[in-house]
């Protein structure tokens with residue numbers, strides 16, 4: 001197996017509790033202190049490796065504003081990341097830091113967000129993900145229709161993430177950071193919970 005399809009390493013790097021505290025302290029008006037916590041799902045719910053994700057303001061960890069399941073599928077020369085919403089979110093809320101409940105998830109609780117696949121490639125020292133081309137990942141925010149323009153890069157030390165919403169007609173920025181990417185450090189790792197090959 002080449003590194004470009006090494007799902008196991010990618011998922012072990014992503015399985016962590018990430019914080020951008022340093023960036024938030026340096027740039028208070030531009031960056032809130034965000035936590036991104038991704039916890040391995042027990043095997044068998046969907047094929048391959050998956051992570052349950054909670055994204056929250058640091059002061060409201062128990063009320064995450066975005067929960068998803070990320071599923072990773074090796075392809076010929078890259079990794080495909082599929083993005084799922086949760087049908088019964090309340091059933092697992094808080095599980096990023098208290099994973100017992102994740103065992104109760106089934107395939108039926110997961111709804112694929114079409115158009116929101118991310119193509120992840122090995123750069124030689126990190127993995128870099130980008131949304132599939134086609135402006136097809138639609139995000140409705142504050143009554144406006146946008147498409148996702150996304151990019152992230154991860155290695156053993158950090159996660160850098162750039163998520164923006166753009167106007168489908170003009171490509172104008174509608175939401176997302178105007179001050180560059182979010183820069184996250186690991187505050188805890190769950191790599192040992194990733195099911196082995």
Ligand code: CYC
Nearest residue numbers: 034036068083113116137139141148150152161162163182
């Ligand atoms: C939206 N982020 C999205 C969407 C995808 C991703 C597919 C659009 C569909 C959806 O709502 O799920 C995917 N972004 C990713 C992935 C990573 C990433 C897999 C690697 C961890 O960075 N999202 C993050 C960042 C964070 C962020 C770390 C910066 C604080 O994972 C923000 N993403 C963010 C926001 C939205 C979004 C605010 C819009 C969601 C909404 O308003 O409904």
